[in-house]
Amino acid sequence: MFKIVNREKMAQGTIVLNEIDAPRIARKAKPGQFVILQANEKGERIPLTMADVDSEKGTITIIYMIVGKSTRIFGNLQVGESYYAVIGPLGKATHIENRGKVVCVGGGTGIAVLHPITRGLKQAGNEVITILGSRNKDLLILEDKMAKVSDTLHICTDDGSRGHHGFVTDVLKDVLEKEDIGLVVAIGPVPMMKFVSMITRDKGIETLVSLNPIMVDGTGMCGGCRVSVGGETKFACVDGPEFDGHAVDYDELSKRLTAYQEDEKISMDACQAV
Amino acid sequence: MVEKKGKKEQAPRAKMPEQAPDVRNKNFLEVPLGLTPDMAKMEAERCLQCKKPACVEGCPVSVDIPGFIARIAQGDFDGAAVKLWERNALPAVCGRVCPQEIQCEGNCILGKKGDSVAIGYLERFAADHARENGTADLPVVAEKTGKKVAVIGSGPSGLTVAGDLIVKGHDVTIFEAFHQSGGVLVYGIPEFRLPKSIVASEVETLVTLGVNIETNSVVGATVTIDELFEEGYDAVYVGVGAGLPRFMNLPGENLIGVFSANEYLTRTNLMKAYRFPEYDTPVPRGRNVVVLGAGNVAMDAARTAMRLGAESVKVVYRRSRAEMPARAEELHHAEEEGIEFILLTNPVQFFGNDNGRLTGMECLKMELGEPDDSGRRRPIAVEGSEYTIPCDLVVVSVGAQPNPLLTNATPDISLNRWGNIVADTATGKTTKKGVWAGGDIVTGMATVILAMGAGRESADSIHDYLTLGW
Numbered sequence: 001m002f003k004i005v006n007r008e009k010m011a012q013g014t015i016v017l018n019e020i021d022a023p024r025i026a027r028k029a030k031p032g033q034f035v036i037l038q039a040n041e042k043g044e045r046i047p048l049t050m051a052d053v054d055s056e057k058g059t060i061t062i063i064y065m066i067v068g069k070s071t072r073i074f075g076n077l078q079v080g081e082s083y084y085a086v087i088g089p090l091g092k093a094t095h096i097e098n099r100g101k102v103v104c105v106g107g108g109t110g111i112a113v114l115h116p117i118t119r120g121l122k123q124a125g126n127e128v129i130t131i132l133g134s135r136n137k138d139l140l141i142l143e144d145k146m147a148k149v150s151d152t153l154h155i156c157t158d159d160g161s162r163g164h165h166g167f168v169t170d171v172l173k174d175v176l177e178k179e180d181i182g183l184v185v186a187i188g189p190v191p192m193m194k195f196v197s198m199i200t201r202d203k204g205i206e207t208l209v210s211l212n213p214i215m216v217d218g219t220g221m222c223g224g225c226r227v228s229v230g231g232e233t234k235f236a237c238v239d240g241p242e243f244d245g246h247a248v249d250y251d252e253l254s255k256r257l258t259a260y261q262e263d264e265k266i267s268m269d270a271c272q273a274v
Numbered sequence: 275m276v277e278k279k280g281k282k283e284q285a286p287r288a289k290m291p292e293q294a295p296d297v298r299n300k301n302f303l304e305v306p307l308g309l310t311p312d313m314a315k316m317e318a319e320r321c322l323q324c325k326k327p328a329c330v331e332g333c334p335v336s337v338d339i340p341g342f343i344a345r346i347a348q349g350d351f352d353g354a355a356v357k358l359w360e361r362n363a364l365p366a367v368c369g370r371v372c373p374q375e376i377q378c379e380g381n382c383i384l385g386k387k388g389d390s391v392a393i394g395y396l397e398r399f400a401a402d403h404a405r406e407n408g409t410a411d412l413p414v415v416a417e418k419t420g421k422k423v424a425v426i427g428s429g430p431s432g433l434t435v436a437g438d439l440i441v442k443g444h445d446v447t448i449f450e451a452f453h454q455s456g457g458v459l460v461y462g463i464p465e466f467r468l469p470k471s472i473v474a475s476e477v478e479t480l481v482t483l484g485v486n487i488e489t490n491s492v493v494g495a496t497v498t499i500d501e502l503f504e505e506g507y508d509a510v511y512v513g514v515g516a517g518l519p520r521f522m523n524l525p526g527e528n529l530i531g532v533f534s535a536n537e538y539l540t541r542t543n544l545m546k547a548y549r550f551p552e553y554d555t556p557v558p559r560g561r562n563v564v565v566l567g568a569g570n571v572a573m574d575a576a577r578t579a580m581r582l583g584a585e586s587v588k589v590v591y592r593r594s595r596a597e598m599p600a601r602a603e604e605l606h607h608a609e610e611e612g613i614e615f616i617l618l619t620n621p622v623q624f625f626g627n628d629n630g631r632l633t634g635m636e637c638l639k640m641e642l643g644e645p646d647d648s649g650r651r652r653p654i655a656v657e658g659s660e661y662t663i664p665c666d667l668v669v670v671s672v673g674a675q676p677n678p679l680l681t682n683a684t685p686d687i688s689l690n691r692w693g694n695i696v697a698d699t700a701t702g703k704t705t706k707k708g709v710w711a712g713g714d715i716v717t718g719m720a721t722v723i724l725a726m727g728a729g730r731e732s733a734d735s736i737h738d739y740l741t742l743g744w
Contacts, residue, residue, distance in 0.1 A: 024496050038453060044554040045545070070554060085453040087490045216545070216555075219451055219492055220677050222537035223519045226528050233521065233528060238679060252528055255630030259530040263556035270551045 002083040005059055011139045015065050015109060016075045017051070023058030025088045031116035032094030032210065032242055035060065036218040038085040039073040046070050047215045047225075049241060050089070051112035060086075063112035063141065069267045090218045091241045094208070096120040099182030100127065103175055104150070105168050105196050107133045107188025111142050113210055114187045119149040121185070127151050129179065131171045133192065137162035169195045181205050186245060190254050197245035207245035211236045213256060228252050287389035288317040299580045299611040302465045302548055306370075309392075311351070314399040318347035321391045324383060329393060332381035334727030335434075337361045339378055339393055346396055352411075355404030358397060359413055363437035363480070364430060364726065366405060366472045367459060369398025372723045373601050405475050415483055416443035421740040424449060424507040426493045426680065429457025430722045431513035431713035433476065434729030435736070436485045442737050446484070447507075449491040452544065457515055459722070461544040462536075464574050466581065470543070494680035499687075499709060509708050509736045512687075512695060513729060516714035517677025521670055522566070526624030531558060531632030535567070535575045535671035542578050560667025563587045564635055566621060567671035568598035569719075573605065575669040576613045587613045588663065592620040592640050592653045618642070618653065622660065624668065634664045674719055687711075694718055702732030710736055 006019035025035060034049040052061035066075045077083070094117050102121050106114035111132055122128045130150035134140040135158045147153045154171045155163030164171055169192075175181070176199065184207040186196040193209040200207040213225040213236050220238040227236050230247035234240065291307040292298070298305050309317065321343045329339045338357055345354035358365040374380070374394040382390030404410035421444045425432045428450040440446045454460055456473040481487065491497060499510050519534030521527055538557065541547040547557035563579040565572050568591040579587045589608070591598060594617050598605060609615070618640040625634040639659035642651035676693040688696045688705040695704055695711040702710040712728030714720055 024491070028496070041453075042546070042553045085490045087451065087453075087492060088495065090492070090495055216537055216540050217452070219495070219679055220518050222540055223521065223534040224537045226521075228528060233523070252630065256528065256530060258629070259558075260556050263550065267551045267554060267556070 002086045004077055004079050004081055004083070007077070007079050010063070010141045011065075011134075014139065015063060015141055017061060017063045018074070018077070019052075019054075019059050019061045020083060020086060021058060022060050022086050022088075025086065026053050026055050026058045026060050029053040029055075029060060029089035030093035031096065031120045032092065033089040034091050034218070034241055035062070035086050035088030036090065036215065037062070037074065037083050039070065039077065040084045043073060043084065044070045045085070045087075045216055045218070046074070047090075047212065047218055047237070049091075049113040049210060049212065051115060053116070060088075063109055065109045068264050069271045072268075072271070087218060091237060092239070094120065094242055096124050098125040101179055101181050102126045102128055102183045102185065103172065103181050104128060104130045105133075105172060105184065105186040105188070105192070106130070106146070107168060107192040108139075109141070110188030110192075110210070111146065114185065115142055115145055115149070117185055117187075118146065122149045122151075126182075129175055129181075130154065131156065131168045131175070133157070133168035133188070135159065167195070168192060169199055172196060172199055176200070176203055176205065183208065184245075185209075190250055190257070193245060193248075194250035197248070197250075201246045208242050209245040209248060210242045211240055211248065211253065213253060214259060226256075285316065285320050287320070288313050288392050288395055290392075290395055295610040295612070298466065299577070302581055304469050305466050305607060308402055309395050309399045311349075311403075314346050314351075314396060315349060317392050318343045318396055320384065321347070322383060328381035328383060329378040329391075332377040332379075334377070334723050335361050335730050337378075337397075342400060343391065343393070343396055346400060351400055351403040352407075352409050354396075354400035355410040358400055359410075361730075362726070363434050364476050365397050366401035367430070367468060367476060368723055368726070369394050369396075369401055370468050371463060371721075373721060375602060377723070405472070412479065412483065413441045415441055418445070419443040419740060421445065421508045422447070422506055423736060423740075424502045424510045425513065426499075426510065427451075427457055427513040427515060427713075428455040428477070428487065429513055429515050429713065429725065430459060431725035431729035431732075432457065432511065433480060434726045435511045435513065435712075435733045437480055437483070438730060438733035439736060440480065440483045440485050444737070444740060445486075447486040447488060449493050449497070450487060450489045451492040453489050454544065455487055455489065457513075461540045462571065462574070464539065464543055464578050465548075466577065467574065492679065494683035499680075499684045499706070503708065508740060509710070511702075511729075511732055511736065512680065512704070512709065512711040512715060513713045513725065514677065514680055514715050516674035516719045517679075518675045519670070520673045520675055522621065522672060524621060524623050526626060526632075527670075529624050529626040529632040530630050531560070531626075531666055532624055532668045532670065533558070535565075535571045535669050536674065538575055538669045539571070539578065542582070548578075548582060557582065558667050559583050560665070561585050562665045563667045563669070564663060564665045565589045565669045565671055567591065567673070568593075568600055568615075569671065569673070570600045570604055572669075572671035573600045573608045575671050577608055577611055579667065579669070580611050580613060584667075588616050588665075589613060590616045590619050590621065590635075590637065590663070592618065593650065594618055594642060597650050616663075620653065620655065621668075625662070632666055632668060634662045635668060636660055636662050674714075676715055676718075684709075692718065700731065701735035702728055703735060708739070
């Protein structure tokens with residue numbers, strides 16, 4: 001059950017890729033959908049949007065940054081070992097159509113989620129301009145794969161060690177000045193999605209973002225993943241995870257993501273003490 | 275036995291031994307401790323063995339109540355358990371969570387003048403005795419029919435359907451969305467009211483009888499009902515429960531610290547957050563907790579909050595004590611454990627600090643007006659009565675609505691205007707051929723035993739279909 005068939009370390013070991021045997025999920029999963037994973041019986045249920053799916057092989061791929069106890073346990077699982085539970089595919093798939101020229105903006109592990117969507121947009125006949133950002137050149141992931149599905153690729157690093165020295169939003173502004181863009185897809189840290197959406201809102205360009213709030217069941221049962229979108233409460237698990245970037249209340253989302261900060265520290269300390 | 279009856283009528287009803295309130299409100303161990311064999315026999319002897327037992331009429335699954343009680347009175351405890359299993363696959367569960375006072379015990383003839391027979395205590399006793407001693411015989415499984423049934427959801431109705439149909443010789447596979455079986459029995463009802471080892475044991479019995487369980491399977495997402503038919507299933511039973519939590523759409527409801535009862539209880543029960551950090555899932559340990567609503571789920575949430583170390587727990591309800599929908603026993607247990615009831619009070623908005631964390635709740639006082647559609651007096655706000663209750667955790671427990679995940683993926687199953695599945699009340703048949711439904715997804719939020727009753731009727735109908743046709 002849910003055996004890891006391939007494992008790669010990325011970004012100097014801070015990010016891990018797992019290809020997992022999950023035939024039922026792989027048969028149905030579409031770009032933009034997520035799974036919930038649990039490493040062992042005592043573990044947390046962690047939602048991760050799928051980075052890839054191989055329906056013939058019956059596998060799904062997730063890419064995650066090691067940030068707390070649960071992702072650390074995930075990261076320690078080796079090829080041949082199994083996840084205790086993988087549930088999915090959950091959430092709505094990305095609506096992919098030809099919009100002419102599109103911009104795909106990705107940051108951190110958001111690039112992993114962006115990849116299948118970008119590929120879909122490219123296959124649908126869009127001209128794809130991609131802008132990727134990371135703190136430095138060593139933390140950038142999937143550059144080659146993204147290059148293959150993009151017509152133009154821009155790289156930005158906070159420290160200038162690669163590509164543009166600065167934020168993805170700088171490059172986005174330039175692109176939007178010069179090009180007539182039908183759709184922007186932005187997936188990455190909440191502040192990145194917030195600032196991308198601010199820029200595109202001024203220009204009236206439709207913007208899609210993919211959210212990753214705290215969840216338990218992922219099927220609409222708990223309501224822990226509530227986000228305010230256009231003044232209405234939505235459940236990211238069943239109404240999302242993608243939403244109109246111009247309507248999302250990012251400040252509320254950022255705050256809600258801190259709900260268990262203290263517990264996460266206790267958990268991490270307890271596991272490091274062992 | 276028979277000649278003793280006249281005298282025994284006067285014997286007092288057995289008193290359930292319980293953990294003391296100031297002890298139990300700090301642990302998650304079960305509150306009632308169970309009757310001893312002697313107590314059970316004495317209580318069983320109070321039963322008049324009525325020729326036309328009204329208690330059985332009050333039971334949604336028509337357990338032969340005088341029959342199993344007579345066996346307890348004779349000291350044949352295993353025989354009592356076998357008698358229970360004839361009609362009820364989950365007696366250890368029902369003995370604990372059924373509202374006996376409005377069902378079997380509510381109909382008991384002894385209750386007219388004095389106290390009814392403690393049928394629930396006796397059911398629990400017989401089931402526990404059989405489980406703990408492992409001596410009672412399992413039901414005999416009929417010859418295999420070669421028919422395959424998919425049961426969606428492993429809550430009380432799904433387990434009942436699975437148990438009934440496996441015994442009748444069909445192949446049964448349960449599809450459960452979570453990683454553990456039991457549905458509301460494991461994610462919703464707390465350990466102190468229904469120990470999870472009991473649910474696990476009931477599920478294990480079904481597995482021993484041959485039921486196959488596929489956990490981590492969200493039907494509607496992982497696989498659809500039509501695909502199950504393509505995979506060779508002959509019939510499908512949908513028992514997926516009430517699903518989606520209701521919120522009140524009040525300002526501030528998305529502050530950190532406002533939870534649905536579903537989330538609060540799932541974290542605590544299914545994910546075992548009460549044992550954090552041994553288990554990885556956390557749950558907020560509120561100091562001053564408010565629970566909105568007054569049903570059984572609200573009482574579970576309030577009593578859980580107390581056990582997680584709250585200094586104060588208030589149940590805030592817009593109507594009066596008489597309208598509180600929770601079982602009398604639950605209200606009584608909650609009050610004993612130090613939970614306050616703030617009645618005729620309705621929340622207006624939630625307040626938070628700069629970090630987005632809950633700090634308080636503004637309320638309005640209410641008074642009761644004319645009866646509404648439900649026949650209960652309608653609460654009306656008292657103007658100018660706003661006041662604030664400081665709190666750092668609010669659990670919203672005002673009901674649930676059907677989860678559309680499965681029904682959206684199955685458009686040929688008809689729904690009513692609330693999104694519940696339309697199913698024949700006698701058979702559980704839906705508008706889609708080969709598909710039955712029962713429990714909360716059909717009725718809206720109800721009880722474990724009503725879901726089991728619906729499961730029993732559907733199982734009979736499915737068996738007819740598999741042997742005779744639609």
